[in-house]
Amino acid sequence: MNAMTLFKALSHLNPQDIADAWNGTAPEEAKTEPEQFYAIPAEIPKRNNHPRRLLLRRITEAAACAACLALAVTALLKFRALSGRTPLNSAPNQTAAVTVITTERTGTDTRKTESVTGTADTVSTEPGTEQTTQDTAPLQTKQTAGDTSGSAAETTGSAASGSQTAESSTAETTSVSAEQAEAKIPVMVVLGDGAQTQDNGAGWSILKDKAAIEAYLAGDSPEVTVGIGLKSPELKNKILSNPAMIRVRWMSDDARWSSYGITSAEVKNGVLHLGIAVYCADSAGDFARSPWVYDAALICSADELPDLRDVQITKTEFTESEASGIREWMRFDEQLDPDLYLTVKK
Amino acid sequence: MEDAEIIGLYFARDERAIRETGSKYGAALSRLAERITGSPQDAEECVNDVMLSTWNAIPPAKPQSLFAYLVTAVRNTAINLAVRSKAEKRGGNQMRLALDELSESLPAPDDVETALSENEAAERMRKFVASLPKETGRMFILRYVYLLSVKEIAEKMGVGVSKVKVTLHRTRRALKDFLGGEEL
Numbered sequence: 001m002n003a004m005t006l007f008k009a010l011s012h013l014n015p016q017d018i019a020d021a022w023n024g025t026a027p028e029e030a031k032t033e034p035e036q037f038y039a040i041p042a043e044i045p046k047r048n049n050h051p052r053r054l055l056l057r058r059i060t061e062a063a064a065c066a067a068c069l070a071l072a073v074t075a076l077l078k079f080r081a082l083s084g085r086t087p088l089n090s091a092p093n094q095t096a097a098v099t100v101i102t103t104e105r106t107g108t109d110t111r112k113t114e115s116v117t118g119t120a121d122t123v124s125t126e127p128g129t130e131q132t133t134q135d136t137a138p139l140q141t142k143q144t145a146g147d148t149s150g151s152a153a154e155t156t157g158s159a160a161s162g163s164q165t166a167e168s169s170t171a172e173t174t175s176v177s178a179e180q181a182e183a184k185i186p187v188m189v190v191l192g193d194g195a196q197t198q199d200n201g202a203g204w205s206i207l208k209d210k211a212a213i214e215a216y217l218a219g220d221s222p223e224v225t226v227g228i229g230l231k232s233p234e235l236k237n238k239i240l241s242n243p244a245m246i247r248v249r250w251m252s253d254d255a256r257w258s259s260y261g262i263t264s265a266e267v268k269n270g271v272l273h274l275g276i277a278v279y280c281a282d283s284a285g286d287f288a289r290s291p292w293v294y295d296a297a298l299i300c301s302a303d304e305l306p307d308l309r310d311v312q313i314t315k316t317e318f319t320e321s322e323a324s325g326i327r328e329w330m331r332f333d334e335q336l337d338p339d340l341y342l343t344v345k346k
Numbered sequence: 347m348e349d350a351e352i353i354g355l356y357f358a359r360d361e362r363a364i365r366e367t368g369s370k371y372g373a374a375l376s377r378l379a380e381r382i383t384g385s386p387q388d389a390e391e392c393v394n395d396v397m398l399s400t401w402n403a404i405p406p407a408k409p410q411s412l413f414a415y416l417v418t419a420v421r422n423t424a425i426n427l428a429v430r431s432k433a434e435k436r437g438g439n440q441m442r443l444a445l446d447e448l449s450e451s452l453p454a455p456d457d458v459e460t461a462l463s464e465n466e467a468a469e470r471m472r473k474f475v476a477s478l479p480k481e482t483g484r485m486f487i488l489r490y491v492y493l494l495s496v497k498e499i500a501e502k503m504g505v506g507v508s509k510v511k512v513t514l515h516r517t518r519r520a521l522k523d524f525l526g527g528e529e530l
Contacts, residue, residue, distance in 0.1 A: 006471065
């Protein structure tokens with residue numbers, strides 16, 4: 001068989017399919033679905049208004065209300081607990097090191113910085129309570145405006161101090177010890193699923209500003225594509241075992257959710273590049289085995305987006321990702337959003 | 347005019363049938379033919395041939411979808427014309443691209459499928475397209491039947507170009523698996 005045979009064979013597809021493809025009948029079908037769904041029955045059955053029936057109905061309604069209230073309170077408490085930086089991941093052997101932070105820039109150049117650090121099995125709600133063991137980065141650190149504790153510094157051990165255009169604070173910078181400093185690394189989030197390479201420019205997306213990420217997570221970004229499960233077992237396992245997850249809306253016609261895990265990270269010229277690969281759970285069983293997926297979804301619903309937790313940056317991880325081809329998705333020449341960065345407690 | 351009415355004119359042997367067909371579908375058919383042949387003149391010739399053959403075929407033929415019928419006829423006519431006129435280059439740009447892309451989906455040359463006939467290939471393609479999700483199938487048909495460019499498909503379907511590229515790439519790969527894995 002040759003390509004021409006295939007090409008000719010396409011003339012013999014189902015004529016209805018050919019016509020539908022041109023006319024695009026799918027939206028019309030979707031349009032009619034709610035009508036079928038909410039069709040009002042021709043005849044509404046009458047209620048039994050016997051006093052005993054009425055009393056029973058009232059009792060049932062009251063019980064249902066009480067149950068709903070209890071559920072709402074439980075959900076609220078859980079959400080507040082999550083917002084209070086309770087670690088989401090319960091994997092006991094994760095050695096988390098770094099936390100991604102988002103900040104808001106105000107008109108007065110004051111930045112609100114929120115940080116969360118901690119190992120997977122440690123509760124930590126205060127910045128700085130968990131020390132990282134990072135030694136990979138030529139980090140550029142800078143004190144946020146309005147902070148009274150003093151200063152920021154170039155971190156030690158960097159081969160080259162990467163100048164980052166994102167940093168434009170008016171705060172003065174002076175050297176302090178690395179332990180006291182809060183390093184801020186501009187973040188580039190690279191999304192992809194391993195199915196494509198950079199050659200054809202497809203299969204990956206770069207989200208470089210906060211608005212784009214928010215739009216992406218809200219499912220409003222049609223340019224972003226996600227995978228359809230063409231993952232090697234190794235990659236799938238790597239994604240599932242990674243504690244840092246964000247969750248995005250599946251852009252396909254079934255509108256299900258898929259999950260992204262960070263599979264690679266590298267600091268280059270002061271910029272952290274995260275490779276994120278998708279794993280789309282293909283059955284309810286996968287979700288059952290990965291309850292943290294739901295937790296991550298709650299975080300993405302909150303205001304602090306993106307909240308990528310417990311990213312561990314190691315050379316080993318990068319090497320692995322390079323082997324899997326994820327590095328191909330990375331670009332190093334994009335302008336980054338100054339309001340999106342990662343903090344590292346040294 | 348509705349397709350059923352146009353077909354009714356064919357059955358009544360009313361020459362307005364050709365005029366109505368041309369005014370409703372002529373432009374789309376010409377574009378399709380031009381994508382395959384790469385020449386406006388050849389495209390016009392194809393469409394005229396198809397108009398004549400349709401006039402001769404209906405009746406007795408009574409297509410369920412007049413447009414699909416015409417697309418198939420134009421496509422076949424244009425492919426034959428493109429293959430015949432090898433003088434400069436085979437077919438239009440979109441056809442060459444489509445052939446290149448489809449060649450990715452071919453099983454290995456020494457595969458048992460090599461000798462697959464056109465009829466068998468058609469049957470398999472029908473099965474394959476039927477197995478695709480609706481949106482994916484639509485993209486596939488728009489690309490390889492109508493030969494729309496990726497950008498045109500994206501605009502027509504209201505999705506991003508990258509999504510179309512990725513979907514088509516995966517569909518071609520799935521087609522390769524399908525053609526290689528399906529038993530005769």
